[in-house]
Amino acid sequence: MEASLNKPTDPVALAAELIRCPSVTPEEGGALQLLERCLAGAGFECTRVDRGGVANLFARWGAKAAAKSFGFNGHTDVVPVGDAAAWSHDPFGGEIVEGTLWGRGATDMKSGVAAFAAAAMDFVREASPDGAVILAITGDEEGDATDGTVALLDWMAREGERMDICIVGEPTSRAQLGDMMKIGRRGSMTAHFTARGVQGHSAYPQRAKNPVSAMARLIARLADHGLDEGTAHFEPSTLAPTTIDTGNPATNVIPAECRATVNIRFNDAHDSASLTKWLEAERAGMAAETGVEFTMEVKVSGESFLTPPGRLSDMVARAVQAETGITPELSTTGGTSDARFIKDHCPVVEFGLTGKTMHQVDERVPVEEIVKLKAIYSHMLKDYFA
16 A cells, blocks of 8 residues: 555555565565555655565654654564464455454554554654654564564664664553553573483483483472562563473383473563573582583573663553553563564663464454554654654
């Protein structure tokens, strides 16, 4: 759809068109091409910032050196549909049935992108603000996220582009639109352990060195350790064992090797370095106790962060209250998002649709939510540039 000079941009129609673009990570599927056409037609200067086979779009209305700039961030890539036959409607059909938009990405987060793109296009056309409006849209949020928003921020740093604040349009509302915003996120890291012992007959365990029992003791010790009791804005950190594997089909053989994985979601009482140091100490201690060799590999998905309550969260709350009558809860719950990268660039808050059906079969959203979300984003823009 093209931006019209005569009438407001329809966020529902744009969301439906985006859903019809089969942009399963890392495929672009035509989604960013569609947005680029729309935004360019509304006067935005658009640049593709592709990296590592990932498509990304940067769009700016206004001068690069503007005194103030308002940024939106989101993604057009989606997770796979799963069993397409289990869907009530074509997952890439973008069908509207009885007031509901159906399809993969309807909630997470093509409707959110459509809402903030429509709000931005209408706002700059009607208000011609004294400043810049920036949209940073990636095709790699649901994947490894190494060449998505990170690539956009790297490019922005090289080119002297800057957002003073940023709203990430992830689905943050819990039961109804407006009941929750995210002012931070827990960090996430995964530790992979390998225990190597000595293989032997299970009837003669004294002749072997069992990595399974040693691994079980280590994982139990980690799981039983309370990391903290929570902080002012965060729930307690958690450690969850996710797998213990030997690949051993024999019942009378003690294997030589065992592998296990734990995932930690941590609050601002920790960082990944301090938690890695603790894991390393526990690994070394268990190796000394059992004589089993342990190695560990750690992957950090993101550090915990917090945008302290203040001007940005107040602005979001005012817009939500004005358009819905609801005062949103300030939350740090949930998994990771690209806000974990943006927080090093500028203050960031996440706000978007209710997330009841994201990643599910029959993902869908009431069209009235999309319309209201555009109104909320429009209110934020007017407030910021007032």
